[in-house]
Amino acid sequence: MTDAATEPDKIAGPTPDNAVRAADKADSGPVLAADGTPLKRSLSRALRAQKMRALMLIAPLLIFVLVTFIAPIADMLFRSVENQIVRDTLPRTVEALVDYDAASAELPRDEVFEAAYYDVFYAAERKLHTRLGTRLNYEQTGASSLFRKSGRGLDDIGEVYQDQFEDLDENWDEARPWAELMGDPDWIAAQDAWDGNGTMPAFELRSGISEILPRTSESYSIFARFMQTEEGDSPLEEEPWTVVHTALYQDLAEGDVAGYTGPRADMLQAADALVASPDFETISFRDGFEEIDEDWVQPEIWQTIKTYSPAYTSGYFLNSIDMQKTPEGPALRDEDERIYGLLFQRTMFMSLVITFSCILLGYPVAYLLSNLPMRTANLLMILVLLPFWTSLLVRTSAWKVMLQQQGVINDVLVWLGMVADDGRLVMINNQFGTIVAMTHILLPFMILPMYSVMSTIPPSYVRAAKSLGATNWTTFWRVYFPQSVPGIGAGSILVFILSIGYYITPEIVGGTSGIFISNRIAYHISSSLNWGLAAALGTILLVVVLLLYWAYDRIVGIDNVKLGG
Amino acid sequence: MKLSKTLLATSALTVAAAGAYAAGHGMADSMTLVSWGGAYQSSQQKAYVEPYIAMNDGVSATWDESSAEAVAKLRAMNEAGNITWDLVDVVAADAIRLCDEGLALEVDHDELLAAAPDGTDASDDFGDLIVSDCFIPQIVYSTTFGYRTDMVPEGVEPPSDICSVFDLETYPGKRALEKRPINNMEWALLCDGVAKEDVYDVLETDEGQDQALAKLDTIKDEVIWWSAGADTPQLLADGEIFMGSTYNGRLFSVIEEQDQPVGMMWDAQVFDLDGWIIPAGLPEDRLARVKDFVRFATDTQRLADQAKYISYGPARASSAPLVSTHADLGIEMAPHMPTDPNNAANTFLYNYEFWADYRDDIDAKFQAWLAQ
Numbered sequence: 001m002t003d004a005a006t007e008p009d010k011i012a013g014p015t016p017d018n019a020v021r022a023a024d025k026a027d028s029g030p031v032l033a034a035d036g037t038p039l040k041r042s043l044s045r046a047l048r049a050q051k052m053r054a055l056m057l058i059a060p061l062l063i064f065v066l067v068t069f070i071a072p073i074a075d076m077l078f079r080s081v082e083n084q085i086v087r088d089t090l091p092r093t094v095e096a097l098v099d100y101d102a103a104s105a106e107l108p109r110d111e112v113f114e115a116a117y118y119d120v121f122y123a124a125e126r127k128l129h130t131r132l133g134t135r136l137n138y139e140q141t142g143a144s145s146l147f148r149k150s151g152r153g154l155d156d157i158g159e160v161y162q163d164q165f166e167d168l169d170e171n172w173d174e175a176r177p178w179a180e181l182m183g184d185p186d187w188i189a190a191q192d193a194w195d196g197n198g199t200m201p202a203f204e205l206r207s208g209i210s211e212i213l214p215r216t217s218e219s220y221s222i223f224a225r226f227m228q229t230e231e232g233d234s235p236l237e238e239e240p241w242t243v244v245h246t247a248l249y250q251d252l253a254e255g256d257v258a259g260y261t262g263p264r265a266d267m268l269q270a271a272d273a274l275v276a277s278p279d280f281e282t283i284s285f286r287d288g289f290e291e292i293d294e295d296w297v298q299p300e301i302w303q304t305i306k307t308y309s310p311a312y313t314s315g316y317f318l319n320s321i322d323m324q325k326t327p328e329g330p331a332l333r334d335e336d337e338r339i340y341g342l343l344f345q346r347t348m349f350m351s352l353v354i355t356f357s358c359i360l361l362g363y364p365v366a367y368l369l370s371n372l373p374m375r376t377a378n379l380l381m382i383l384v385l386l387p388f389w390t391s392l393l394v395r396t397s398a399w400k401v402m403l404q405q406q407g408v409i410n411d412v413l414v415w416l417g418m419v420a421d422d423g424r425l426v427m428i429n430n431q432f433g434t435i436v437a438m439t440h441i442l443l444p445f446m447i448l449p450m451y452s453v454m455s456t457i458p459p460s461y462v463r464a465a466k467s468l469g470a471t472n473w474t475t476f477w478r479v480y481f482p483q484s485v486p487g488i489g490a491g492s493i494l495v496f497i498l499s500i501g502y503y504i505t506p507e508i509v510g511g512t513s514g515i516f517i518s519n520r521i522a523y524h525i526s527s528s529l530n531w532g533l534a535a536a537l538g539t540i541l542l543v544v545v546l547l548l549y550w551a552y553d554r555i556v557g558i559d560n561v562k563l564g565g
Numbered sequence: 566m567k568l569s570k571t572l573l574a575t576s577a578l579t580v581a582a583a584g585a586y587a588a589g590h591g592m593a594d595s596m597t598l599v600s601w602g603g604a605y606q607s608s609q610q611k612a613y614v615e616p617y618i619a620m621n622d623g624v625s626a627t628w629d630e631s632s633a634e635a636v637a638k639l640r641a642m643n644e645a646g647n648i649t650w651d652l653v654d655v656v657a658a659d660a661i662r663l664c665d666e667g668l669a670l671e672v673d674h675d676e677l678l679a680a681a682p683d684g685t686d687a688s689d690d691f692g693d694l695i696v697s698d699c700f701i702p703q704i705v706y707s708t709t710f711g712y713r714t715d716m717v718p719e720g721v722e723p724p725s726d727i728c729s730v731f732d733l734e735t736y737p738g739k740r741a742l743e744k745r746p747i748n749n750m751e752w753a754l755l756c757d758g759v760a761k762e763d764v765y766d767v768l769e770t771d772e773g774q775d776q777a778l779a780k781l782d783t784i785k786d787e788v789i790w791w792s793a794g795a796d797t798p799q800l801l802a803d804g805e806i807f808m809g810s811t812y813n814g815r816l817f818s819v820i821e822e823q824d825q826p827v828g829m830m831w832d833a834q835v836f837d838l839d840g841w842i843i844p845a846g847l848p849e850d851r852l853a854r855v856k857d858f859v860r861f862a863t864d865t866q867r868l869a870d871q872a873k874y875i876s877y878g879p880a881r882a883s884s885a886p887l888v889s890t891h892a893d894l895g896i897e898m899a900p901h902m903p904t905d906p907n908n909a910a911n912t913f914l915y916n917y918e919f920w921a922d923y924r925d926d927i928d929a930k931f932q933a934w935l936a937q
Binding site for chain 1: 633634636637640662664665666667739744775789790792803804805918921922923924925926928929930932933934935936
């Protein structure tokens, strides 16, 4: 009985069947769709439209998750390699240090001290030097106060020159003459006319001045622009920083201003003569730094700056596996400073123990729940959920009351005479306390997926097994248990991943031997402010979890995980 | 319909009125203050905020109990460009860090704060307690020890020497110490024969740090490590420990307000400061309001008033003579102040500069030692 309409070759014209046959007969060339376009393209077009429609439907959720979840996490994790602060704060120093060999344990060239003088001075004006000090202090103890001191101390170098120029001519300590020397006349006129409203006319260097006084021009421009944008003050009314005087001295000592004829030429040439005279007092940058703090003339600080000068660093990751960056390359930390390896291992081990205790305690409960009559099961279910609705802190604190040495359990044991009064058990502020409290807290996450899987196992299978002569144990082990495994899998993944990232409960009941890696992450986020290290630790934790998940998928198969019927 | 219209109109009016009020004074009419919660925050509420609100109609203040994470949160707010706090109560070490990071506003103390009643400038009245350009001191508190009076062995004097913390033979029982190196390392060295003036010179060296940890090792098995100020009072009240360190105000409330058998041991107490910082980058109207409030809240009388509610010493020299009796208990507060001459025979001042440099380094060692 063949339907005429679909019988081969009975219908002429563009049907899908005919198109395929035609293509087959043609032997060469692509398979064509009914409308003559290649089948592949037409199919993928149809599929694309379908995919687009599906994508449009989930787009709101996708964007929401991307913006509020993925992006912040990615941003945070990115900090584990980010290290622009050194390069941004000390650009000249980093450049001058390019050919410095950190492993040589020598002091860098004088040019590096010069570059550092200008960098730290500008950073101090922008109040960035202490931030850099905090960053470098993670790597080298003492950097914090070294930079804080130097921000103030560097004025001493410039003042040597400022005082001498000022003694020569008071105009060197005035705002206006400086502005006339350095600034473009049009800009000065515009700045004079500025009435205090709107934006100030941006400072411009007088043409030609930067050839005669290159350093001073750069330094004065930085000063003038800082005054205009950060302080909102007119450079015509602010006397320049001492660093500008240092720059002037350097320019005059090296260059020749005899041919200069612009404004304030007398003043400049007099200063040039003063610099050339043997009485002129100078101070080398290295000595200036040494006067602030002797640590500046030790190689360590320069090695640290050099080691951490790239924009991206592996330093945080090395730190989080108990290593550190040294001029000679990565090296293990001193034994008495190693902690993260131990904590990672402990976190893994204890999370596993907690997961297994949850399975042991949760399985019978889930079994009961799914096999009792509905009314009793519901009542039990509420008992399971009740702690779930109680605050985490309350539950943890309750365990404190239960487990401490003067607590409920010890009191009962002493009263029963099972434990001597002076031999009360230590059950809290150690691993035991953490495992007990966390098992209790995470138990519902184990019971609920188990229950939802078990409640879908048809009781007829068990009855069938029994009617065929299986014992109770065989029935359970060969028939019931294998069907409940997906529930165990789902519960275990939930509990394990939750416990690996827990930190409140270990913090409260963990003492010293029961704390997790998350406690250190929290410490670095909120107390030490070493966010880079926290991000590196977090990244490692995330990667470890993903690896375990992958391994689980390979061994058990993620298809065998069920959260519900 | 009618009702909702009326409501809308009313709220629009209120908003307009509030706006006009704020514009008229150039000050915002609400503030978010950040503090530590508990008895300390309520002492601030009673001593500063309630009188201020009574004087300034229409101003409201909200509390946020986030001082413990203030540095991290302010940094996050700064990065997000949305500062929601107006005034933050922090310990001095955090104020220095916030100032270093550019997250706190640098202030001119003489210009911002009220002079003492006798005309002394604020900066002289606060004196050395202004440890940072951003820091507006409020109180002096100390970290010191409390012990169970009923657990002192018979025939033994109650502990009065810091080294009794390390003396398990004379004073058996558990101790509670803070889960960080600061203070503990100093005490350990002091009881290991290092002279008080040499403590920080010794602690700078690796050998000194090892020496301090070795001393702490002798009592490590008997120590419960705390991380919240409320832990030690609770452990003392439960009888879990014989002695433990915490903030002196917490011990005062255990002893006087809760009437527990607990005694104070003031020896080698470590002074620390607590005060306000103004976050950097506040809009002008909110900044104006906060400045007005801070000027009021840190004047001589207000700081003295705070001592009615909690046993922390006012940071102004001129406030000390005005300290009176406890608001509820009626007892004299002066003898309970850490700065009282009877209590301050042997004291430390938290060494801000040292710990700013060595905190990361020593903490790594300390935590590794703890985890062993």
